[in-house]
Amino acid sequence: xxxxxxxxxxxxxxxxxxxxxxxxxxxxxxxxxxxxxxxxxxxxxxxxxxxxxxxxxxxxxxxxxxxxxxxxxxxxxxxxxxxxxxxxxxxxxxxxxxxxxxxxxxxxxxxxxxxxxxxxxxxxxxxxxxxxxxxxxxxxxxxxxxxxxxxxxxxxxxxxxxxxxxxxxxxxxxxxxxxxxxxxxxxxxxxxxxxxxxxxxxxxxxxxxxxxxxxxxxxxxxxxxxxxxxxxxxxxxxxxxxxx
Numbered sequence: 001x002x003x004x005x006x007x008x009x010x011x012x013x014x015x016x017x018x019x020x021x022x023x024x025x026x027x028x029x030x031x032x033x034x035x036x037x038x039x040x041x042x043x044x045x046x047x048x049x050x051x052x053x054x055x056x057x058x059x060x061x062x063x064x065x066x067x068x069x070x071x072x073x074x075x076x077x078x079x080x081x082x083x084x085x086x087x088x089x090x091x092x093x094x095x096x097x098x099x100x101x102x103x104x105x106x107x108x109x110x111x112x113x114x115x116x117x118x119x120x121x122x123x124x125x126x127x128x129x130x131x132x133x134x135x136x137x138x139x140x141x142x143x144x145x146x147x148x149x150x151x152x153x154x155x156x157x158x159x160x161x162x163x164x165x166x167x168x169x170x171x172x173x174x175x176x177x178x179x180x181x182x183x184x185x186x187x188x189x190x191x192x193x194x195x196x197x198x199x200x201x202x203x204x205x206x207x208x209x210x211x212x213x214x215x216x217x218x219x220x221x222x223x224x225x226x227x228x229x230x231x232x233x234x235x236x237x238x239x240x241x242x243x244x
Contacts, residue, residue: 024240031173039233060174064140091114103120136161168184206227
């Protein structure tokens with residue numbers, strides 16, 4: 001199901017326009033929980049027009065799982081990418097980091113760049129931070145995240161921490177609830193960032209946010225983790241700035 005392109009609310013409000021990165025095409029999971037500014041699924045996260053394609057069968061339980069997508073769902077995701085390209089997307093991304101397993105297939109299906117997940121940044125961060133760097137990944141659910149989601153970039157330098165035990169953040173997304181207590185969620189995410197830092201022995205060189213819903217809380221995560229934090233939306237903006 002294709003959604004109409006929407007201009008940034010900033011433009012609609014009469015604010016001075018910022019540089020237009022668009023059109024960015026977003027393959028959306030079929031969810032209705034709140035997406036805050038900074039989340040790939042929020043229309044103000046990218047400047048200019050954003051094109052959306054919501055995939056009917058791409059519900060959280062069907063995507064957040066170990067291993068590959070089912071073939072029918074994979075085909076629906078590929079169709080979504082092709083639709084976004086036909087509609088004018090210059091770069092394509094997704095609303096869930098677990099779709100990293102689709103990176104190569106999505107890229108092969110279209111002629112525009114695809115950044116499926118922040119996890120694809122790991123080789124770059126490893127190269128930049130050095131062979132002994134401690135790279136943390138904050139994920140929606142460590143129980144579902146496996147080496148297959150890292151596209152060959154998994155290694156012993158990667159430290160994982162998840163939000164699966166959080167009562168607000170994880171439950172709202174997993175159960176697709178219509179409301180999120182952002183303050184409670186931020187507190188849960190801050191504790192997860194602290195645990196991530198502790199798992200790394202107290203020092204992290206970089207943190208990657210697998211979950212796109214974590215990006216609105218990036219400043220708090222950076223403060224608690226004590227390291228630079230990289231998310232999917234920032235990666236898309238960086239690529240789009242030079243592509244368009």
